[in-house]
Amino acid sequence: MAVVATYHYPHGTVEVCDDAYRDASPEELKRREERMWAVAYEIALNAEKRRRAKENENDLERRSV
Structure with missing residues (x-):
């Protein structure tokens, strides 16, 4: 096994x-690449959902004060 490429991203390598x-x-x-993009999209989508839920939670806390 030899490493032939390394990609650095904000949240991992x-x-x-x-x-x-x-x-x-x-x-x-091609199938592997398509699956990789689908998984990456799912991760990004879930992160966005969590971010929005956290924002909504913070908004509700501010309104109740």
């Missing part, structure tokens, strides 16, 4: 190893 794609077909690689 992704290392791509050659065994992640060495024997995969182009169709499989």
